[in-house]
Amino acid sequence: MHADTQEDGTGSFGHIELDNPTVELAAEVFGMLADATRVRIVLVLDDGEHSVNDIAEAVGKTPASVSQHLAKLRLARIVATRQEGTRVFYRLINGHAKRLVADALFQAEHSVAGVGGADAIPPHHRRDPQPSRELRGDVDA
Numbered sequence: 001m002h003a004d005t006q007e008d009g010t011g012s013f014g015h016i017e018l019d020n021p022t023v024e025l026a027a028e029v030f031g032m033l034a035d036a037t038r039v040r041i042v043l044v045l046d047d048g049e050h051s052v053n054d055i056a057e058a059v060g061k062t063p064a065s066v067s068q069h070l071a072k073l074r075l076a077r078i079v080a081t082r083q084e085g086t087r088v089f090y091r092l093i094n095g096h097a098k099r100l101v102a103d104a105l106f107q108a109e110h111s112v113a114g115v116g117g118a119d120a121i122p123p124h125h126r127r128d129p130q131p132s133r134e135l136r137g138d139v140d141a
Contacts, residue, residue: 032076033100037061038069042078042092042101049082049091 016022033039040059044050050058056066070090073079078097082089092098 029076029078029097029100032072032078033097033104035069037065038073039101039104041066041069041073042097045079045090045092046098049089051087051089055090 033042037059041055044055044058052063052067052070055070056063059066061069070079074081074090077093079090080093082091
């Protein structure tokens with residue numbers, strides 16, 4: 001079966017009407033993820049729950065700034081919290097935001113590869129299916 005079709009042969013979106021309110025909510029999710037810091041937070045939370053301080057250190061922002069971003073992600077139901085004493089730990093609620101971020105990174109890699117000419121192959125089409133380290137923010141700029 002192709003990844004872009006359902007078992008009944010319809011496209012991936014065959015069950016969504018164009019005027020469905022879910023379409024508006026989907027746009028809000030994209031808006032919520034349309035921030036590099038929030039994308040980096042989702043990447044950090046991909047490997048499990050973390051405290052605000054751990055996330056702040058990983059993304060290179062202040063804990064206060066990260067807390068504001070996390071509050072928005074929490075309102076969008078992208079992250080959830082668990083409190084342990086005075087510490088709050090954040091985690092992704094499900095894999096959907098992670099998939100959106102991964103697909104956006106893969107699309108960005110296509111754009112970057114396109115600059116290298118027609119024969120350029122994005123990293124996710126090579127052996128290692130992970131987004132490039134530069135796109136994940138793992139390397140010093």
